Amino acid sequence: MKANHSHKGTAKYIVGEVKRFDQKNEMFKRARWDPRLQADAKRFYTTVYPKNKKGYMLKDLALRDAAWYIEDVFARGCRIHNSGLLSWERKAQDAGCVPTDLKLEIHDPREMSQDIKKVAKLFGASLVGITELDRRWIYSHTFDSVTHEYKELEVPEGYQYAVVMAFEMEYNLVKASPTWLAAGTEGVEYSRMPFTASMLAQFIRDLGYKAIPCGNDTAISIPLAIDAGLGELGRNGLLITKEFGPRVRIAKVLTDLPLVPDEPADFGVTRFCEVCMRCATNCPSQAIMRGDRTTKPHDISNATGELKWPINAERCFAFWARNEGSCMNCIRVCPFNKSAGWLHDIARWLVKHTPWLDLFLVKVDDLFGYGKQTKPNFWSE
Amino acid sequence: MKANHSHKGTAKYIVGEVKRFDQKNEMFKRARWDPRLQADAKRFYTTVYPKNKKGYMLKDLALRDAAWYIEDVFARGCRIHNSGLLSWERKAQDAGCVPTDLKLEIHDPREMSQDIKKVAKLFGASLVGITELDRRWIYSHTFDSVTHEYKELEVPEGYQYAVVMAFEMEYNLVKASPTWLAAGTEGVEYSRMPFTASMLAQFIRDLGYKAIPCGNDTAISIPLAIDAGLGELGRNGLLITKEFGPRVRIAKVLTDLPLVPDEPADFGVTRFCEVCMRCATNCPSQAIMRGDRTTKPHDISNATGELKWPINAERCFAFWARNEGSCMNCIRVCPFNKSAGWLHDIARWLVKHTPWLDLFLVKVDDLFGYGKQTKPNFWSE
Incomplete structure (x- = not known):
């Protein structure tokens, strides 16, 4: 474990001791055992x-x-690590693998980092960032949702880097949150995550290095993504990317391939979230805090040591239960959730450079009617 | 089997008896057994x-x-049918399937067809078309590339339609054909094929209907794609789509879901191919005919009963062997292979509406340097 994490994206949120999180306390795991x-x-x-x-x-x-x-x-990355497409081991291909006795000499880790990003995008990632692997983000224990097997988790030595990938969800389907229709785009991205991560891992193995492809398993994705420069932490507890706001899902590949970490992102998210409140106001279960950031957890589902707006995961899940499905309202209504376009580029520039306009920008966003749930109109009729 | 196939896209190529093709005679299967x-x-x-x-x-x-x-x-759709993601059976999902006792009543097959296309695109298809399943395109026998198991193939009654999907390959990587780099985009599409087909099949099963997802297996893809209105047959033996030319890979889902077939495509491909010759000139193994269309096969790898430019598959494969990998030169050089843009829209309009300009358009295409192999410059350096 490296002593100095100060150059990483998460450094600005960390104010106390960060203990490795026990996956058993994650909300969807708790739902399997917590009375x-x-x-x-x-x-x-x-x-x-x-x-x-x-x-x-x-x-x-x-x-x-x-x-x-x-x-x-x-x-099955939502259920357990090291399974199926997300296997930690290289699998033999019918058409013949690259010979296993070869290893690419990496003369320029910067060049290799660019190549890894190109390959990840060719394989389906929307955004790619690289960070040194901060082992505080690896789960201390894993919990199999189906068998309830619970055990300590160790990622072997040598996995020094994480390649973190964001997968854009469809703007128009997210607008239909919290219906089951909106969950269509959520599911597609959850399926694309192991598709892309497994292929990227195989690419790295083919170069003679080690690679562990992960979906939600093995390590917490949001801090890894922030460390990899993909975005900042929002009031809704989610990764806010510059390109898509919180409208992404996250996968990662851990590796020993020599790479160069990316710089932290900084486009004014914390300051904007301080005045915005849109997600808190629109959360159907009032699971998102209205006040200032705190280090105080609601319950065992919150990680500790970070200054943030902890989510009330129990309330969040209570609505999922009532809805008999997922909810992405805090993604839908977030002013950073926009489709591409020059007007939105200007807005993003203003958010970054004119802090005193933040509240005004939220009002303008309101005026334009952004974030409203649309009638689910995906189907022909 | 329906008697009347005259409304289908392949009708204009068929001049004799079409016998179901024995997969054992397909080039990559022959490579496994033909002395x-x-x-x-x-x-x-x-x-x-x-x-x-x-x-x-x-x-x-x-x-x-x-x-x-x-x-x-x-x-493993290139090896055998009914395997892994391409299973003919519904697989149980951890997170719970849709109840199996439900069946959607289809009041409007036209609406259902539009919905199927939307879902296929959400799941990753670039183009989607629908045809009544012409069982002449189903392989008479299958051959497992690895075990060499060889047996008769029957698709059970009831699978009346095929949803055919094309997957666009990356323009810039195809330009690097015949290098191994170009095969990167070929492989990605071959991996996306079962991803999308299996999810679309699951969607159909969830509606209470039957679905068989296929890659290259089970039935010949090109005639099915032509029947589904995705394009026409080119001199290079490939499906030529209006949107991407031959720069696509094809998957399909066979189903009993009530659908409405698409109209055949007609944008002047045969006539254009008659004067163009670009693929024939640039084929490294001279496997593409220069003369007029014929019904005469080169060898057992050509299907019979169709008026077309049969490919000399043995010559084609000989170059793949020499190249120790695939070749897409006939895709790269095809004038229909263009990236999107209004200028190319105009060119496509001219191809369709001004037959007397065809040769001139080929010359203009030459002048602009289209189709040339570019130095493989995907990697950073």
Whole structure:
């Protein structure tokens, strides 16, 4: 473990001791064992039937489930690490692997870093950043959602870097949050995560190095993404990227390939979130804090040692249970969630350079009607 | 089997009896058993070592192999049907499937067709078309490349439609054909094929219908794609799409979901190919005919009953063997292979509406230097 983490993106949030987080305390894992949550968990995890309501009909449910198919059947990064596509070991290919006795000499880690990013994008990543692996973000223990197997986790020595990738969700489907239709784009990105991470890991192995592809498993994604320069931490507890706001999902590959870390992102998120409140106001379960940042956790689902707006995960999950599905309202309403375009580039420039305009910009965003839930209109009719 | 196929895209090429093709006679299968091809096959299928030559170095080889990872390890549609991601059966999802006792009533197959296309695109397809399944395109027999298991193939009754999807390859990587670098984009699309097809199949199953996801397996993709209105047949033996020319890979899902077939495409490909010759001139193994279309096959690898420019697959494969990898020169040089843009829209309009300009357009294309192999410059240096 390196002593000096001060150059990393998360450094500005850390004010106390950061202990490795026990995955068992993550909300979706708690739902599997914590007696306090069993009523909600039952509602969330038992078979869901379609309703006669836009966004909750059979087509929406089918879209949601089918979108999760690759993650859910062939990768299972939400359930456990080192499984299927997310295997820690190299798998033999029918068409013949690259000979295993070869190892690329890396003369220029900067060049290699650029190459890794190109390959990750060719394989489907929307954004790619690199960080030295801060082992404080590796889960102390893992918990298998299905078997409930619980054990200590160690990532072997040598995995010095994390290549962190963000996957953009569809703007128009996120607008339909919290319906099941919106979960269609969430599922697709969860399926693309192991697709891209596994292929990138195989590329690194083919160069003669080690690689561990991860979805949600093995380490906490948001701090890794912040360390890799992909964005900053928002009031909604999510990674806010410059390009897509919080409208992304995150995967990562841990490796010993010599790379060069990226610089932290800084485009004024904390300051903007201080005045905005849009996510807190629109959260259906009031799980997002309105006040100032704090180090005080709500419960065991919050990591400690960081100055941030901790999410009330129990309340959040209670709405997921009521909704019988996921919710992305705090992504939908975030003013940083915009589609591409020059007007939004200007807005982003203003957020960064004119702090005194932040509240005005939130009002303008309101005026234009951004963040409103749209009628789910994906289907033909 | 329906008697009347006259409304389909392939109808204009068919002049004799079309017999179901035996997959064993497909070139890559023949390479596994045909004594005449064993010298080439040995060169192609044994371990390949990088060379000190741009486009053939370790990074290129690693990119190529990693890009194929999902297809090669988790789907294997190039090897056999009904495997991994391309399973003919519904697989249970950890997170709970849609209840299996539900079936969506389809009041409007036209609406359903539009929905299927939206879902296929959300799941990663670049183009989507629908055709009634012409069972003449289903392989009569299958051949497992690894085990050499050979058996008759039947697709059960009821699978009345094929949803055919094209996956765009990267323009800039195809330009590096025939290097191993170019095969990077080929592999990515081969991996995306089962990703998208399997998820679309799961969506259809979730609606209460049957679905068989296929890559190269089960049925011949090009005639199915032509029947589904995705394009026309070119001199290079490939599907020529309006949007990307031949720069696509093809997957399909067979289903009993009530759908409405698409109209055949007609934008002047045959007539243009008659004067163009660009692929024939640039084929490194002279495997593409220069003369007029014919029904006469070169060998058992050509399907019969169609008026077309049959490819000399043995010559084609001989170059793949010499190249120790694939070749897409006939895709790279095709004047229909263009990136998006209004200028190319105009050119496409001219091809369709001014037959007498065809030869002139080929010359203009030459003048602009289109189709030339570029120095493989994907990597940083």
